[in-house]
Amino acid sequence: MKLAPCFAGADVLVLALPRGGVPVAFEIAKALHAPLDISLVRKLGVPGQEELAMGAVAAGNIGVLDQAVIRALAISEADVDRVTRKELHELSILEGLYRGRLPKREVRDRSVILVDDGLATGASMRAASLALKQQRPARIAAAVPVVAGPRVAVAAGQEVPVYGPGKVPIELSVNGQTYKTDLEPRVTLLDALRDSFDITGAKRVCDRGECGACTVLLGSKPVYACSILAIEAQGKKITTVESLMQGGRLHPLQQAFVDNDGSQCGFCTPGFVMACKALLDEHPNPSPDDLRRGLSGNFCRCGTYAGIRAAIAQVAQKGA
Numbered sequence: 006m007k008l009a010p011c012f013a014g015a016d017v018l019v020l021a022l023p024r025g026g027v028p029v030a031f032e033i034a035k036a037l038h039a040p041l042d043i044s045l046v047r048k049l050g051v052p053g054q055e056e057l058a059m060g061a062v063a064a065g066n067i068g069v070l071d072q073a074v075i076r077a078l079a080i081s082e083a084d085v086d087r088v089t090r091k092e093l094h095e096l097s098i099l100e101g102l103y104r105g106r107l108p109k110r111e112v113r114d115r116s117v118i119l120v121d122d123g124l125a126t127g128a129s130m131r132a133a134s135l136a137l138k139q140q141r142p143a144r145i146a147a148a149v150p151v152v153a154g155p156r157v158a159v160a161a162g163q164e165v166p167v168y169g170p171g172k173v174p175i176e177l178s179v180n181g182q183t184y185k186t187d188l189e190p191r192v193t194l195l196d197a198l199r200d201s202f203d204i205t206g207a208k209r210v211c212d213r214g215e216c217g218a219c220t221v222l223l224g225s226k227p228v229y230a231c232s233i234l235a236i237e238a239q240g241k242k243i244t245t246v247e248s249l250m251q252g253g254r255l256h257p258l259q260q261a262f263v264d265n266d267g268s269q270c271g272f273c274t275p276g277f278v279m280a281c282k283a284l285l286d287e288h289p290n291p292s293p294d295d296l297r298r299g300l301s302g303n304f305c306r307c308g309t310y311a312g313i314r315a316a317i318a319q320v321a322q323k324g325a
């Protein structure tokens with residue numbers, strides 16, 4: 006990737022395709038000293054096989070359809086229509102969520118770099134480019150990260166190490182013990198814990214950073230283990246729910262969950278316990294506002310929130 010010389014002296018704007026394109030675009034914008042914004046697109050998933058794309062839509066009612074996929078899978082016009090309308094609606098909601106009240110960056114006559122985290126069918130990138138063209142930029146460049154053959158690639162003029170795509174040695178510090186193995190760089194911390202080290206307290210539910218069932222502590226911070234790569238967690242202290250019980254006795258927070266019916270099916274519980282631990286470590290007597298913020302990243306489908314709040318109150322009074 007040698008973007009810097011291509012855009013020397015140009016008025017550059019970097020646009021990320023969320024979510025995957027954002028961290029990549031952030032690095033590019035930083036390296037080029039260019040402003041960063043987003044370009045929203047939605048994949049049109051094949052009905053019943055949503056991981057497959059039959060096209061994409063972008064703001065401004067832009068649609069790109071992959072006719073080869075539609076023909077091969079005999080997808081009806083009605084289905085294409087239904088999915089397109091649904092995704093355009095989603096797009097309008099997301100636009101508000103991502104941008105809030107911030108105005109869009111001016112695109113006209115600027116050099117725009119569209120960034121995604123990879124290209125599969127290319128439909129998302131094509132939809133984003135078509136939407137962008139309507140705003141008359143001077144030129145559009147599409148950028149995606151590549152895994153190069155050599156161990157070092159050049160990014161914006163600087164050499165950066167390349168990890169993978171094969172397995173690389175990984176060393177994690179979990180609950181005070183060191184765990185070593187070889188993993189592909191794409192493996193999440195959650196998968197490494199559960200599948201490689203048999204530390205299964207953190208649960209895989211949504212696997213996309215939405216439910217909190219996989220919450221562990223990285224240092225003192227609660228994080229979604231499903232949304233962090235194992236290689237990123239190296240050199241940091243990882244604490245999972247397994248560390249809480251000592252000498253056969255439940256941690257006071259775990260006991261408080263039992264005493265106050267803070268769990269039902271229990272699937273969210275390890276994540277909630279870790280989120281509560283992080284909250285109480287930081288705020289031993291949390292205010293209602295601390296509680297709201299501290300637990301806002303965890304969902305309980307059984308609705309045990311009242312019990313969880315009572316458990317926190319019990320520990321806050323007695324101390325952990």
Ligand code: FES
Nearest residue numbers: 212215216217231
């Ligand atoms: S499994 Fe990680 S947030 Fe849901």
Ligand code: FES
Nearest residue numbers: 269271305306307
């Ligand atoms: S106890 Fe069932 S999801 Fe929370």
